[in-house]
Amino acid sequence: MRFFAFALTLILFNTTARGADIFVDNVRGDDRNRGSSAEFSTGENGPISSITKALRIAHKGDRIILSNTGVPYRESITLQGGNNSGWATTPFTIVGNGAILDGRAPVPVDGWKHVRGDVYCFAPTYKTYQQLYLDERPAKRVTIEDTSQLDTLQPLEWCLTDGMILFRTEKDRGPGSYRLSFSARRTGITLYEVRNVKILDLTVQGFQLDGINVHSNCYDIELAGITSRGNGRSGVSVGGASRATLVRSLLGDNGVAQLRGEGFSKTLVVDSTLLENTAPATFRQDAKITIDGQEVSDAPAAAQALRLRPRPDAPASPLRR
Template identity: 45%
Template structure:
């Protein structure tokens, strides 16, 4: 009888522990919130718990970064598409930016744009002759030059070149860590909307799980539009347009496991998708535009790709 009683006690304890675990999971899902971001009428002094300002601290935050700071496990972040790009780099990381089984941490972009470019001011250009102008950026690795929201035509420079190659109108090149650009119609560079890839990465994911990021445009970053860095599991990237970034549209590395679905990757400088490490990337119904032989659809330095 003593042994039977001990057995029942063990079962009762195990049952209580299981009930507690399930209760905590249900409780965590029950308190998951909706947070709102608006770079037009939001303020980072707001709570983010309302899509519209209703007085006091109630209303949307202004930046995605602020929403990620106040977010908790299993929350959803709704980004307003105001027509004005969000000029920021964001990082999704650790447990507070993760979801649970059955309740993802969700970022809903609504077609908004995350943009890493910086405009070149008129006084940053120096005329060097032959209607060519020179600009020295802070970094040149994977740099792209934009004209009117599109990557401009770059002229390759041989490694042993001793001078700037001939440039046609609206072409540019990189020579000795400087940008050389030829405007059209004998105009000055500031007559055009000229910018360059400045911020390094649009969205970095690291040490998180059960995350969904969807319906965002990510462009103009020096390295990657999205970098799934390491230890990212059960994560989906849906309906993302990642374009015109210096290295790749999406990079997946480390031990990460990610699904990329219904995404458009194009006009990125070295690869549309790159993988490395021991990562596993599942691709479903994507469009990887590889019209540039210098930037193939996929560059794999490790990892596994499932199509």
């Protein structure tokens, strides 16, 4: 009888448990606050300023609610373990409210070195899977084998060679006269050993590797209303034995693939758009990816048939604001 009473208590607790709300505002918040209120007049109970702090103080089943201040959140965050997990009835949730998580930093003017002619080079922190942005959009990237082919670069085009970003300016202009930024942070959101997690209505852009990486041993993960764009490798990557669902989302302008799967992972894509403007819609290595009920195969014809049609309300470009 004691065992059954204990089991019933656990069932009732998991059914009725409700997490707390943690409010984040990267303009007016303060990480010394508790984050229990969105109002600034509440003093120490007011919003905190970083998602990182919110994840550190969060408990199972909590909701982290971001204010869309118009200023990007410039962080790289990780969800890991029980405190960043939820229950089936009460998932751990990040509510983006349309905010942007951005991994870029401006290219220092004195970081550019002249190569020859109108071509300049810059050494980023991370040497692979880079992105170069020009005026808030990814600049046009081309592929060259080595520096002997630099003459094939056209004005405002760039390439990544030997770990260096090479950019060709317009005639009689230096690189310092442009608004150029590069991928300074590695991954936007990493999930590791979590379950029952939702990430909603968030844009993730400009990271060196992946916008969102569902790394390993993650189950019941839902990414809904996500725009993941202009990242060095992929918009979303799902690996290990993880299980994730991508719903009503938009991936585009990523470097190697829009959606990436590896290991024994399974990814379900529903009512989403994967733009093949800069890289294939999907890349998978042993993983299973299912798009609107059809499993992606290795056959080119099948892959072609599985290209997603843009929704009527989807923007023409993932970088349109």
